[in-house]
Amino acid sequence: MDVRELVQEIARELLVATVQSAPRPKVLFLFCDSRAHDAYLDTFILLRNKGIDCDLAFLDGETSAWIGMHKCESTGVNKSIAMDEYAPAPLELPHSYEGIVIPEIDLDNAARIATGMKGSVKSEIVFAALLLDKPVWIGKDSGGIKRADRQTLKTLELTPGYAKLFRAHMDTLEGLGIRLIDRAELGAEVVRMFGSNDGDAAAESTPAMPAKPSAQRSLITADWVAAHAASLGGSLELDPKTIVSPLARDILKQQGIILQYTGKG
Known part of the structure; x- marks a missing residue:
């Protein structure tokens, strides 16, 4: 992904973040x-x-x-x-x-x-x-x-x-x-x-949880995190060159998912 596409992706996330995320009661x-x-x-x-x-x-x-x-x-x-x-x-x-x-x-x-x-x-x-x-x-x-x-x-x-x-x-x-x-x-x-039953639903489906998705990507976006958060577990291993968008980083932090870069622990 070139710099222009990266900037467009981050800008899109920042513009629609408030619309996409439903307010918590x-x-x-x-x-x-x-x-x-x-x-x-x-x-x-x-x-x-x-x-x-x-x-x-x-x-x-x-x-x-x-x-x-x-x-x-x-x-x-x-x-x-x-x-x-x-x-x-x-x-x-x-x-x-x-x-x-x-x-x-x-x-x-x-x-x-x-x-x-x-x-x-x-x-x-x-x-x-x-x-x-x-x-x-x-x-x-x-x-x-x-x-x-x-x-x-x-x-x-x-x-x-x-x-x-x-x-x-x-x-x-x-x-x-x-x-x-x-x-x-x-x-x-x-x-x-x-309340949200997302946590209960995830717990009930634990036996059938899919394998941890590969994160060998040049850019981690909020959409990607939302789609794979349930199967990431408590950590996400990334290549040192992988870019994590600001919104994706915030979501990972809220979910308690630790970023681990290959070779850095």
Whole structure:
């Protein structure tokens, strides 16, 4: 392949890359505080492996973080959602996500959402998501007491009267179209709606996987990688003179495929 053809191929990849690659679905996880996400680290790995991105919002001191200052103090796995007075209000956040996940909810926020009241970050976000017809998942095995309140009051359970009220609000949430799921199953539910089964299909077809394709080519393109990625395994052996286009190199890196040049290890 001469230089002109090489330039044309690379230019074509750069121009159509955004069109060819479908955007990955992204969901927002809302947590009571900046330590509550530790129990869901495996869930984030599962979502990533299934082609789903997620951002995390930590609502430490949620009232002071929003009321009167029009902001939501948050941070994310891939980016910062909001950090200053120019940040989007909670009502605006659902526009950027395919769904909202609230692993744990308390009596106060459940009551606000069930009665259509605003005034907290969670109630604002859920209200907007439902109006935009986007899925909202809430952990149905929540205890009804905020993490901060549990630590302050040294108690884990609501009184019988409050517990009955909490269950009634949770039933109302389900009636509004909110999906109530056990917290341990939240990741699987998101995958069932948005996930890609490419990894599962590849695993099922492993016994019949074709032989590793030859890469004795002068140019490795993104199209070639897409066609052979499943059978490359974890490495691709190339001649030192082989040219790998920038987009193909990015795809190989995303797939975890290591480039090995003959004679270079």
